[in-house]
Amino acid sequence: xxxxxxxxxxxxxxxxxxxxxxxxxxxxxxxxxxxxxxxxxxxxxxxxxxxxxxxxxxxxxxxxxxxxxxxxxxxxxxxxxxxxxxxxxxxxxxxxxxxxxxxxxxxxxxxxxxxxxxxxxxxxxxxxxxxxxxxxxxxxxxxxxxxxxxxxxxxxxxxxxxxxxxxxxxxxxxxxxxxxxxxxxxxxxxxxxxxxxxxxxxxxxxxxxxxxxxxxxxxxxxxxxxxxxxxxxxxxxxxxxxxxxxxxxxxxxxxxxxxxxxxxxxxxxxxxxxxxxxxxxxxxxxxxxxxxxxxxxxxxxxxxxxxxxxxxxxxxxxxxxxxxxxxxxxxxxxxxxxxxxxxxxxxxxxxxxxxxxxxxxxxxxxxxxxxxxxxxxxxxxxxxxxxxxxxxxxxxxxxxxxxxxxxxxxxxxxxxxxxxxxxxxxxxxxxxxxxxxxxxxxxxxxxxxxxxxxxxxxxxxxxxxxxxxxxxxxxxxxxxxxxxxxxxxxxxxxxxxxxxxxxxxxxxxxxxxxxxxxxxxxxxxxxxxxxxxxxxxxxxxxxxxxxxxxxxxxxxxxxxxxxxxxxxxxxxxxxxxxxxxxxxxxxxxxxxxxxxxxxxxxxxxxxxxxxxxxxxxxxxxxxxxxxxxxxxxxxxxxxxxxxxxxxxxxxxxxxxxxxxxxxxxxxxxxxxxxxxxxxxxxxxxxxxxxxxx
Numbered sequence: 001x002x003x004x005x006x007x008x009x010x011x012x013x014x015x016x017x018x019x020x021x022x023x024x025x026x027x028x029x030x031x032x033x034x035x036x037x038x039x040x041x042x043x044x045x046x047x048x049x050x051x052x053x054x055x056x057x058x059x060x061x062x063x064x065x066x067x068x069x070x071x072x073x074x075x076x077x078x079x080x081x082x083x084x085x086x087x088x089x090x091x092x093x094x095x096x097x098x099x100x101x102x103x104x105x106x107x108x109x110x111x112x113x114x115x116x117x118x119x120x121x122x123x124x125x126x127x128x129x130x131x132x133x134x135x136x137x138x139x140x141x142x143x144x145x146x147x148x149x150x151x152x153x154x155x156x157x158x159x160x161x162x163x164x165x166x167x168x169x170x171x172x173x174x175x176x177x178x179x180x181x182x183x184x185x186x187x188x189x190x191x192x193x194x195x196x197x198x199x200x201x202x203x204x205x206x207x208x209x210x211x212x213x214x215x216x217x218x219x220x221x222x223x224x225x226x227x228x229x230x231x232x233x234x235x236x237x238x239x240x241x242x243x244x245x246x247x248x249x250x251x252x253x254x255x256x257x258x259x260x261x262x263x264x265x266x267x268x269x270x271x272x273x274x275x276x277x278x279x280x281x282x283x284x285x286x287x288x289x290x291x292x293x294x295x296x297x298x299x300x301x302x303x304x305x306x307x308x309x310x311x312x313x314x315x316x317x318x319x320x321x322x323x324x325x326x327x328x329x330x331x332x333x334x335x336x337x338x339x340x341x342x343x344x345x346x347x348x349x350x351x352x353x354x355x356x357x358x359x360x361x362x363x364x365x366x367x368x369x370x371x372x373x374x375x376x377x378x379x380x381x382x383x384x385x386x387x388x389x390x391x392x393x394x395x396x397x398x399x400x401x402x403x404x405x406x407x408x409x410x411x412x413x414x415x416x417x418x419x420x421x422x423x424x425x426x427x428x429x430x431x432x433x434x435x436x437x438x439x440x441x442x443x444x445x446x447x448x449x450x451x452x453x454x455x456x457x458x459x460x461x462x463x464x465x466x467x468x469x470x471x472x473x474x475x476x477x478x479x480x481x482x483x484x485x486x487x488x489x490x491x492x493x494x495x496x497x498x499x500x501x502x503x504x505x506x507x508x509x510x511x512x513x514x515x516x517x518x519x520x521x522x523x524x525x526x527x528x529x530x531x532x533x534x535x536x537x538x539x540x541x542x543x544x545x546x547x548x549x550x551x552x553x554x555x556x557x558x559x560x561x562x563x564x565x566x567x568x569x570x571x572x573x574x575x576x577x578x579x580x581x582x583x584x585x586x587x588x589x590x591x592x593x594x595x596x597x598x599x600x601x602x603x604x605x606x607x608x609x610x611x612x613x614x615x616x617x618x619x620x621x622x623x624x625x626x627x628x629x630x631x632x633x634x635x636x637x638x639x640x641x642x643x644x645x646x647x648x649x650x651x652x653x654x655x656x657x658x659x660x661x662x663x664x665x666x667x668x669x670x671x672x673x674x675x676x677x678x679x680x681x682x683x684x685x686x687x688x689x690x691x692x693x
Contacts, residue, residue: 001246004038006363010618010648015363016041019356026355027319027338029054030241033360034249034332036649039242045337053216054336056237056244059323061176062315063247064217065233066271066296067263068183068195069106071202074267077186078102080275080295084110084178087185088156096161104165105179107277107293111161112175115154131158135174139219139236150223152177152230169280169293176234179296184228194222194229207246207257214243235317241334248325248332251313269380272313274301289349303372308357310372320348322356328647333360366618366628368646369592373633375609376644378690384652388684390423390448399680400435401624401656404517404600407663408472409524413439414500415448416467416479419460420680423448433457433464434481436500443664443673443684455479455494455503462488462544468657469517469600473525473533473557480516480535482543484509489541491516493561506561512583513537513553514545519610519637520602522662525557527605533557534637536589536612538596546617547596549588552638554579569638577638589638590614592630600659601637606669607691609633612641613658613674618648625653625679631660644689653678 006013011033020031020043029048033041042050056063072078080103084091091097096111104110115135117123125136126143131154137143138151149158155174162170184194192198196218200211209215219236222229239247250256251272255263274292279302283290291314292302300312308326315323320340324333333356340351361367391399400420408414415437421428422435427450434457437450457465462483468491469480477496484492491510494503510516519534521527532554540547552569559565567579568586580586590596590612598615614630615623628647634640655677664673670689677683 001034001039001242001249002037003042004040006033006035006040007365009035009038009040010365011035011040012363012365013041016360019359019363022359023335023337023340023355026340026342028335028340029337030334032241032245032332032334034245036330037249037253039245042241044241048336050242051213051240053214053238053240053243054321055319056239057235057317057319057321058173059244059315059317059321060217060233060235060237061317062297062323063239063244064195064199064231064237065106065176065179066294066315067203067247068198068233069102069179069295070263070267070271071198072183072186073270074264075190077190078182080106080270082182084182087182088178090156094161096165100161100165100178102179102182103275103277103295105175105182106295107275108169108171108175108280109166109277109293110172110175110178111163111165111167111170112155112159112172112178113162114170114172115159115174135159138223139232141221150225150230151232152181152223152225156181156225166277168278171280173234176296177232180233181225181228181230184230188228194231195233196222196231203247203250203262204243206260206262207250209243209246215239241336244323244334244336245332248323248334251325252327252330252332254327271295272297272299272301272311273378274299279304283349287350289353291349301377303377305353305357306371308353308361310377312357314352316348316352320352320356322352324357324360328645329364330649331360333357364648366595366616366648368630368643370590370632370641370643373642373644375607375633375642375692376689377692379631379645380688380690381651382686386686387652387678388443388446389679390682391417391420391680400682401677401680402467403655403657403659403675403677403682404467404470405439405659405661405675406470406472406477406518406520407523407661408477408499409475410499411523413446413661413663414470414472414477415439415675415682416470416500417682418464418466422450423682427452428456430458431460433459434466438499443686446684448682451500453496453500453502455496455500457481459483459486465492466543468515468543468598469535471518471520471525471533472523473560475524478518478533478560479503480510480518482515485511488544489514491537495561506563508563510537512541513551514541514543515598517598517600520661522603522605527603527662528557529603531557533560534601536599536601536637538599539586539588540597543598545597546594548591548593550590550596550599551586552589572638577636590632590641598657600657602660602662604660604662604665604669604672606665606667607633607689609635609669610637611644611660611672613660615654615656615658616648623654623656624677627654629654629658631674645687655679655681655683
């Protein structure tokens with residue numbers, strides 16, 4: 001794994017050092033942080049090193065149980081909702097065990113009693129009475145008692161079911177053992193004898209892990225039961241921290257490694273989603289923020305951990321062994337050691353959240369300033385290979401950028417470009433600072449046509465007027481241009497009654513708004529909720545400088561060219577917006593220190609939400625080719641805003657402006673298309689939204 005500095009991947013080194021200082025005082029032996037595939041932080045306490053394996057405890061439930069289940073599902077050998085008795089014949093006649101599914105086993109909702117002490121005195125595993133002690137003694141050659149059953153037979157035949165499967169959560173090591181039993185039974189007619197071989201051949205070796213050197217699983221042994229070579233998946237693993245991190249990176253990469261798809265993305269997404277089973281409500285009621293369960297992984301998919309991305313998934317074990325994976329942030333964190341608690345008041349998940357998850361997230365230089373959306377649970381983008389590119393610019397070739405867009409009365413999309421020639425065929429000899437085009441068709445087959453107009457402008461960069469916002473109202477296309485002063489400052493209004501062939505221009509300028517943009521509301525503004533048109537801009541007269549906040553103005557839709565009718569959002573009172581004709585009274589609709597510059601906003605009827613796109617600036621990166629953006633939603637143009645998607649480094653260049661338009665959004669709002677100016681191209685990329693129930 002390539003090593004790099006935290007600052008190179010958007011993390012604060014001093015913050016990570018502080019995290020380590022805190023953790024090393026809490027019995028931590030190793031801490032690794034990986035971002036964008038680079039190992040950027042690696043620390044070990046005395047006596048530990050990169051090549052020393054650390055026990056996993058129940059982290060094995062994810063690394064062994066979760067991964068083996070995912071591979072078997074990917075191979076079509078079984079499904080999460082299969083009845084366990086399909087693979088365990090002894091359960092077929094049992095009134096409760098016959099109802100247990102693999103999903104129940106993988107989420108600790110099977111009802112199978114755990115092999116732990118029921119008292120507060122925490123009797124050691126090997127000394128537990130009855131079947132519970134037998135279960136654990138079978139995992140250790142040192143404690144094995146002749147004549148006692150193996151742990152799988154105990155889990156199958158002796159561990160009782162305490163409640164109707166699927167009705168509540170109850171952590172269960174024997175339940176996880178039976179998941180291994182079922183997966184192994186599904187392998188019976190294949191060339192792979194057991195889950196140890198399955199994981200070695202399909203996951204661990206392909207990502208560069210060496211058995212016994214980098215990892216060991218299943219207490220280093222197997223048990224043959226009913227002719228099945230069974231391997232423990234509930235504990236008994238040991239991995240070097242780097243080995244665990246490699247597994248985490250595989251998950252960040254949607255199951256792909258060096259060009260090979262080891263596990264299908266859809267299988268992993270299903271494993272990491274909320275599996276739909278009850279969480280540990282008793283722990284939550286007791287003040288311990290137990291997360292939801294995926295398929296042998298813990299997940300924040302239900303948003304129970306406020307401020308933590310919903311796609312955060314974890315494997316966790318006794319002694320607070322942690323693998324944290326957040327695909328949307330391309331983040332992997334590994335922590336090994338002893339219990340984090342130092343004050344005796346142990347709340348396992350509270351400690352993991354407060355001493356590992358949140359502190360590492362606080363080391364991000366750039367993070368969303370608002371909480372996760374209550375409406376949109378997840379967003380999944382089409383792969384970069386499926387992005388539609390036209391214009392075909394690049395680092396060494398002129399293209400065209402900006403591309404604000406509006407849905408006009410004639411059913412077409414109208415747009416404007418800057419610093420380029422627009423669509424092919426080229427119709428001008430000189431590169432335009434401001435050119436116009438119409439988009440016909442649907443996102444899968446659209447065609448762009450340039451429009452020759454008297455509104456064309458020349459001038460490179462900040463010296464030429466460029467489009468920042470478009471809106472069609474009652475057949476008239478209104479245009480905001482930036483750089484109205486010829487040096488990157490001020491906005492100016494124009495309008496066209498013939499679909500951008502000719503323009504009239506307002507005799508005044510919006511000197512305070514450096515990047516004014518209209519809020520779009522459907523075809524010809526037909527989805528507008530009132531008779532006003534809304535305009536946003538960052539609070540800076542320059543389109544090239546960041547501000548700390550975005551502002552909002554409004555004007556009656558029949559008075560757009562008249563500055564005397566403009567009002568500015570001040571704030572809310574008893575839930576209602578307040579407005580003032582004095583710009584100095586304006587309040588923020590969105591605050592993000594040093595990151596407010598170019599943006600767009602549109603209303604999506606299917607969601608009944610406004611969507612805002614925000615350009616993000618990291619260091620001296622050129623956002624046309626690399627950087628990130630924020631996508632937010634709100635019930636009103638003034639908020640309150642929540643996060644749909646946020647990245648400081650998208651997998652392709654996001655460009656300097658992006659826009660979600662209602663025409664290319666399906667009726668329920670769950671499929672959207674982002675138009676953006678990546679790499680000086682007109683680009684369109686589809687995303688599928690998963691909505692909250």
